[in-house]
Structure formats: structure tokens, C-alpha cells
Amino acid sequence: MMRARWFVALALGLWLAALGRDRFDDWIDATVLPPLAVEMSIEVLDRDGDLLRAYTVADGRWRLALPPDKVDPLYLQMLMAYEDKRFREHAGVDPRSMTRAVLQAVWNGRVVSGGSTLTMQVARLLEEGTTGEVAGKLRQMRVALALERRLSKDQILQLYLHLAPFGGNLEGVRAASISYFGKEPSRLTPAEAALLVAIPQSPENRRPDRAADKAEAARNRVLARAVGEGVIDAEEAEAALREEVPGIRKPFPALAPHLADRARDEEPQLLTHVLTLDVELQRKLETLAAEAVEGRGEELQVAILVADHASGEILASVGSAGYQADLRQGFVDMTQALRSPGSTLKPLVYALAFDEGLGHPETMIEDKPMTFGTYAPQNFDRLYRGTIRLREALQLSLNIPVVQLTEALGPAKLISAMEKAGMKPVFPGDQPGLAIALGGVGVTLSDMVQLYAALARGGVVRPLTYRMEGEAAEGQRLVSEVAAWQVGDILAGLAPPPGAPSNRLAYKTGTSYGHRDAWAIGFDGTHVIGVWMGRADGTPVPGAFGADVAAPVLFQAFNRLKGKLDPQPAAPASTLLVSNAELPQPLQRFRSRSAAFEMEADAPAVAFPPDGAEVELLAAGLKVKVNGGTAPFTWLADGVPIVVASDEREAMLAMPGAGFVTLSVIDAEGRSDRVQVELR
Template identity: 60%
Template structure:
């Protein structure tokens, strides 16, 4: 017995030395890079994928940790590929011996002995420098991986790198491409196919080899029934399920905003936005269907936000990101355009807040010269004296410019900036033309402005990245009373025929030359902004905001559910008829006019008159204004220095003529006439 002790000691020593040598060999392993580049993903507020981007080599490789994968799939994967995964050190000696014995007995490879750890090693470096050299390298890397990152780390790498056909890598990409959903919840049939695909991803691709894919899936199901992972009935039912025969496209919702999110934080792999994927999808379908019949070159943009929180819930930069005929790649939600008449609510709100007017104040809509600036209404007609409420609802230009003149264009710009807008101006100081769209704004700017109107004049910073809500502590845009008065007027604008009346406060706008059609509105919760036009800025003949953008606005609100009620008036709101208003608020007078001076107007001949003079002089009667008066026919003087309010003037030749009267204060009145002999 004593003679055996030295031999036993030598065996133990050699065993320990061999173990240490193996340990040193494993520890000296140079591992391939373990950091896996994954696709940039853009998620909505609920974690739903909006858009993903391929990695640098063009592969779809979405992040997928084990906790984001259906436990049934993980159990089926381990049972089918490596049932002793949790107990072996990286290589499974029993599986290797079994595979070798089967190969020797049948003269061919019947089953493999690769563990999940070895498969992960192969995926990491595609080792293949000869069958046995490659297999030995996989074993060494598998043993080293086990020591350095453990079982969960190996499983995470496999889930990220396993091939699923074509340029699909990782369980998340495979699940989205073949089943249109993330791998968090999979049916037994779906899980079985995803277990089978990585073993031969090209020969089992469901879209190219459906029979091979089904056979491979069914083998997995049979094994799961034998192992007790699935009961026989569940496995049989799963085997009757069809396999997918087409590869689904990856989601591409909100592509413009996704691009902006990625550009703003280029190092971030996962972007979480405030958008709602379901709402975004419904509205993208709506915008495409609405714009398609309008013409090949027309585009559109849309924004929906919760004005209570400032969260943008949907944003569309064009009807189709890939439609080159419509310049679909151009993000019109942030493009600078002329806002047309959409600033008029702010003008009237400022006039209310400053005590210059009230919704029932009377104001003049007549041909008026504001120095060299002579605006006209869009339809070329004038309504005379009317309440401010009606002037805003009809979107008349002369009253809006008159109020801007009294307020000062600089004040209008300052309040726009309070709302969070960034107006772009031509060179020089702002002029009265900004009241009618003579400046540049974006759709996001208008959404911010109308969100402030909806929130009682409080500025509402809109945002689209979760966790990036800006502070909202700036001065108010309007007083609560003025904001409510504007909303009350706008809710009275006639809605499209099939839309609910009086539930949504909205305003339309059309820029000069019919280049931009707008509609912006709000209810008690949401603000929606619409733009329609051509990205290159060319005119769209006949395009009006009321005709094109307003129906889309109300269709968008319909996708949000029943409109939420607008708030009641603040306690300090003055609600009264014109006769009950304080005297200064009963009628608006331009700067320089006095309550005793009526606005200048041509009482005769009226605008649009058709007069047969038969050689007689042209009779003229002037009301209001301050003498002396000057009368012009198509810009040519007929009379100057008139002190009387009636005159008989030499008639211009037959035909159409514009008769103008100008008083001592520079105010003007016009009438378009048709004269015959």
C-alpha cells in the first residue's frame, strides 16, 4: 500500500497540473469583441417600435435581452439546443460523446454536440478555419465566455446574434419580420419556428421554403411534447398552424421625427418618444388617403399634441417618406412657411387683453389705406360695419390690420415668441403685413400658439422626447379672459358639413398665392395643426385652408375620439351685448380717429354698382371721414380739395373703374363700378 502512495500523489499532482494548465489555457483566450452593435430603435410612449435602422453592414439587429423574450421560447430553445445549458461549463462532454458514437455507428453526422455557448462563440467570430480547428476554437471561446460573462450573458449574446434569414439577426428582428410583433409574447407555433430557423436560416426561410420551415418547426414541437415542455394537444394544435409565407416590413412610423431624434442624439441606441404608435398609424393612413387625390406634387403635414401636458402624440412630416414626386423626404412639420390668416386669433386676443376691443365691439371693414399699405379681403368684398366676433369668424383682413396698427407689429411678434414660436422675418423692422402672413413660421410654431390659446394664454412648450419636457414658467401669451374670448369666437366658425358644430375652436388660413393651406384647432384636451401645399413653395391654384385643410383637421379629431369640452369662461370675463359695453368698447377707432368721426365711406355709388350715365355726370356722396377729400378714378384725380360731401364729377369713359375717396387723415374708401353710356 505504501508503494502506491507515491504513484497516487503523482497522479494527483499531474491532475492538478493539467487542471491548472487548462485553466490557464482558458484564461489566456483572446475573445472576440463582445459588444454587439444593435439597430437604433425609436419607441413610442408605450414601448412600441416606431422605426428602426439597420446597423452599419445593413443587417437588422435589434436589442433583445432575455427579460424581453417570451419565457416559453427560452425554455424551448434550451430544451431543443442544449438541455444541460445551466449545468455544463461551456461544452457538454456527454453530448459530444453521443454525437461521436452516432457518427461512428452510422458513418455520418447524425446530431451535433454544440452547446449554446459554442454556437454563440461561432456567431461572434464565424470560426471556420477547418472543421476540427474551428470546433476546437469554439470550445475554447465557449469555456472562456462561461467564465467571463456567465450563462445569462451568453444567452443575451445568442438572442442578439442568432440568424433568422436574409439580413435578420437576433430574436427581436426575427420575430418582427416573420410575425410582425416583438418576441415578448409568442405562441407555441411561433416560438418553435424561431427555435428552428437559426440552424439553417436560408434553407428554412418561410418566404422561400415554407415546407422546409414547417418541417423544422414541427420537429421542434415533437421534441417539446416528448420533453414535457408542451402537452400533446398543444403541440398538435401548434403543428396545424400555418407558417408565414411573407416577410413583414419593419415599422416606419413617424420617419421624419425619428430621423430628427437620431440626429439630435447620434450616440443613443434607444429613443423613447411621447408619440402614440396606434394614433400615428391611423393618422398617417388618413393623411395619405386625403392628399393622394389632390395631385401628385402635393404634400401635407400634421401635428397632434396634448395641450395640457405639451406632449406631442403624433407628428407627420409628409404623406409618404419615400414618395419622391411629392418630395416626401422633406419634413414639412418644421419647414418655414407663410402662416396666412392663422395669426388673426392672436391679434384679436391681444386687442381684448389690451382693452382695445371686445368680441361685440363694432369695427369697420372698408377699403382702407394704412400709409402705403393697402390690403384687401381675400374675396375682394367688404362688409362695412360689423362686430369683431363676426370679423374674426369671417377672417376679414382690414379689421385685423387695423388692430395690428393699434397694437404695433412688434408687440405681436413678442407674444408669438412668448408662445414658443420662432418667427422668421424679411430684412427690416416688422410691418403691418405680418398680420396677414408676412413672416415665416413652422407648423410646430402654430401648434404651440394654439396650445397657449387652449390653455388660457399659458405658454405650452411642446416636446416629443420622453423625459425632456422643457420648463413652462414664462410670462403669459394672453390673459385667461382674452384667450377664452378668442376660443369662444373660433368655436362658432362653421365646421365642415359632416363635422360636429361648436365643439372645436379652429381657424384656417391661406398664404399669398395659394402656396399654403392651414387649419389649426383645439378642444378641451388636444390641439391639431394641419398644413397642405407643395414643398417647393409653388402655388396650388384654388387651394384654400377652409376647403382642403379644415376637413382633414376634423377627420384627425375624429380619430382622437369624441371632442372634449372647452372650458367655461373665467370669472372675470365681460360677457355683454354691444349696447351694454363701456362706451370706449362699443366701437373701434383707428389711431388718429375720434369717437365723433365716422369712418370714411362712399355712400354713393355703392361698391359693385352698374351705372348707365347716358352722358350725365357721375354723382358721388361721401359719408364720414375728415374733409377735404380727394377723388380718384383708377388712380387718376377727378377732384381735389373737396369740402362738400356730394359732388357731380365728369364721368370716366365706359367700362370698369375703381373710384377712390381719400380724406385729410389719409383714410381711403373704394368702390368698383361698371359704367355704360
């Protein structure tokens, strides 16, 4: 009874104060408002705006942004019907509701309804104030009146949508909808909308995960009021009453956790990070990653990276099989870890060799025991095939042929190409040698996917990106379009793993020394995918081969893409599609640089244009000249024969246009020289 009298006195006092309009206005205008900027959870969204991951605010609460136009209108209708029917009309305090509350309190001898408006509730939530104390209620009224003068109705409503308590560390309608229903609040059933209206009145007592019976009873009262106010009809309410109240909280989305962490740490000032990822593909590949290591011990780890090679946009990034502190070291992002690439660098060596005029897919090369100074590499299986085509040497991933090509190119050429591809190779002892071609270098899965994306893109490098930031600039050329296509065509001829569909996927596997890393990287006409498997601490995984372990995961990853594989592009018009016998004589058989110099010191040399020069392109083409060597001569531009078997030391080369080009000349003995020039 005493409490009701205080409530009557409070209301009368407020009305009497209104008589002095000016003084009342001054009193409201002088109100010191609490901070209106509410700390919100950082969100990481996919390319279509779907939630990948969210982070709690500083005090551990979930509080996700939700504008009023992003919540189901049914919820807003039920909320106002139950809590504040005249929300759009009053100035913060509703005299009619207040009068009703006072009369009910006098009649019943206790507070039956508080008469609080949504604005008053926002005032209480902003100040984390009490609900029943007279002083607290007076303060809520004053703050509510001041809020109405400084904010729009939608701004006040948005504060409620952000701050309404839903039990535990859940604040705001969106956090509650995701946690209790596992979905955004943009589309709610009547039962779900009613439950979200009911819980904030007594959030801890009505938590569905702890007091489902009380939550259900409160929800049903909201449904009854909704019927009475004409928000829903009796039939809809009857169906809603049969809907079960969720008995557990669902986990918040935590997809792409490693990449989400990186995005947040790189730009911590942003509340919303929009990434290039596809949420459904990311979810599928995280499931695939978990399946890939299941039953293979407690330490085997996997990482998967998917990109659209035309744009460079990363579509899925799986840094580990599980984001947790376990024996797999799941918190480590293995897409960024330095590992040995094994044989997966070999396609780059072959592409460079094709460009330099050292060979063609049909060129014959010797696969036999060889020494290169003090370096004596062996094939992985310790077997040798004798004379073999370069095409077969790459498909069989033979070591001796690729070391020969690397020696002819020079390790510096390979290193330069890796850096040009945007990779950041790390060399043991900073002394790179021929072993680079066999994996003697530290790279990341991200590096390797970017390299293969350049090959898939026709030899043009474009950095991988994971933020939706508009059109990326065109990249620089790494190898010629012909060389890139030739390598892709060779890799597409590899047999798929047992049980995988035969789909002409261009792919390469690799296994590092000591079975520490198993790789499989491949591309079709649109996508490039890289798979790494091993142990995060770098210890060996006995018996783990890229072809046996990683390749099946690669093919399964492609199967999870939408639609069928896109076919590889057709061969560029300048591609030389002939058999070995039809090749120019110098390209029929590979001859190492050392062998050429042992035969004769008078090797051919490009006399014009000089290496590194800028040369004007004439209408008739580019004039070239060779000194030394033995005729006839073959001239190549970016690995494509332009003039074949010419007895003349000068020639005019028909060129497609301006830009950088590598010119090579090969004499009758197979000796060669090359220069790089810029045509203008």
C-alpha cells in the same frame, strides 16, 4: 470516416488536457475573447414603449435588443429542449452531448450531431467562425469555456438572442419575430416558437420567405422534440402543425420617420429614444394623411401635428403623406418647413388687442376700404361688411379689421408676441409691416401649433416636446386668461366643414397668397391639432383654400382621437360677458390710433405707474393716475375693465395678485394709453 476520427481525436485531446487542471485553467484564462459588445439597432419607441421605428446596424443587418425576460418562456423552453438541455448546468461544453456526438459519428461514419452547446454557438457567432472544421470546433470550445467564466448564463443567452441568424439580414430573435410574424416575441404560439428555434440551424436554407417547405419541416421536428421533452402536449403540437409558415417578410415599423430621424440625429449616442408619441394615433394619422392627398395630383402634400396642450407633449407628428422620394418630396418634414400662415395668425392679433383694451368681442369695428400709408389691404373676397362686431370679423376672417388692430398694436408688438410664444418668424427683407397679420411672415406648422396650444392653455406658453423627459417647467404668459378664452370662444362659434359633426371645436383656417398654403388649426379642452396642405416646393395649388382642403382633414384628425372631444373651459370669473350696448362706452366702438390723434392731441397718458416699473401692490390695490384725455376714464388690467366711467384722474385698482400686468386707460373720446408693470 476520416472526419469522425478527427472528431474522436479532438474529444480525447480535450479530455487528456483536463488532466492537467492547472495548465488547462491557465489555457482557458488566457483565451483572447472576441468583442462582447454587439452593435445593436437604434430604436425609437412611443410613450408606452411600443416600437415606432428601428434602424439597421452599420452593415445593414437588423439586430434588435432583447433581454431574456422579454421573450416568450415557451421559446426558451423549446430552444433548450432542442439545442442544449443542460445549458444551466454545464460550464460551456457538455461532455454528455459531446460523447453522444462522437459515438454517433463513429457509428454512422459521419457527423450526425455536433454536440454544440448554446455557449459554443455564441462563441461561433461572435467570431463568425465555421461549424464543422476541427480547428474551428476546438476554438469554439475554448471560447465557450472562457465565456462561461466571464459571463452569467443570462448574459450568454442574451448574446444568442441577439446574434442567432435567421436568413438574409435578420439577426436575433426579436428581429425575426417582427419580420416573420409582425409582432414582438413576448407572446408566441407554439408553432412560432418552434420556427424560431429551427431557422438558425440552417438560416438560408430554412428562410420561410424563400423555402417555406424546408422551414415547415424543420419546425415540425422541433415540435416533435418539444412533445418528447414534455414542453408541450400532443394536442398543442397537433394544432401547431396546422399553422401555416409565414411566406413573406413583413416590413419593420417605420412610423413617424421624420421625427424619428430628428431624435436620432440630435442624440446619436443613444440606442433607445423614447418619444411622447402615441403609436396607434400616429398610425391612424399617417393613414389619414395618405388618404387626404389621394386623387389630388402627384404633388399635393400634407402635414399633421397633434399635441396635448396642457403638457406640450407631441402625440403624433406626420411630416408628409409618405416617407419617400416622389413628386411630393416626401422626405421633407413639412412640420418644420417655413411657410406663410395666411389668416391663422389673426387670433393672436385679436387676443393682444383684447388685452390692450383696444376692443372686446362685442366691440364694433368698420370693415370698409382703407389705406394705411401706402398699404391698401383688401378682404379675400373683395367684399366689405360695413360696421361689424370684432367677434364676427374674426369668424369671417376679414382683413381690414385685423390690419386696423395691428396698426393700433404696432407690428413690433405682434412680432414680440410671436417670439414670446416660442416661434421663430422669418420676415421677407427683414422689414416687417402690417402685412404680418395677413400672413406676410415665414413660420412652421410646429410654430403655429405651439401658438394655438398657448391660447388653448389659457394664454400660457409651454414649448412643444417630443421626448419623455419628465415634468416640464411652467411656461410664461403670452396673453391674459380672459383674452385667450375670448378668442377660443369666438373660434368655437365657427361652423364646421360640410359633413363634419357640430362639436364646438375652436379652429381657424388660413390660405396664403397665391394658394400656396392651406391651413387648419384647432383645439378642444385637451388637444391641439394643426394641418398644413400645399406643395413642398412652394408652388401654387390653384383653388386650394384652407376651409375647403385642410379643415376637413382637421376634423377627421380629431375624430381619430380616443373618446369624444373635451369641452372648452368655462369663462374666467373676470370675463365681461355683456352685449355691445352694455360695454363701457370707450369699448363699444373701435377707434384707430391715428383717428384718436387726429381728433385731439391731448390724448390720455398713464402718469403712474410708469411703463416697465416694479410696483408694490398695496392691500387696497394698485394706485393709478392719468394725465391728459377727457373724463370719464375706464381702466383695464390685461383687457379686463376694473374701473368704468370714472371722472377722477386717480383710482385704486383691485388686482388679483402679483405678477406682470398690462394696464390700459381709455378716455371718453376712445383714446388710450397703456403700460406694462410688475406687481410685487
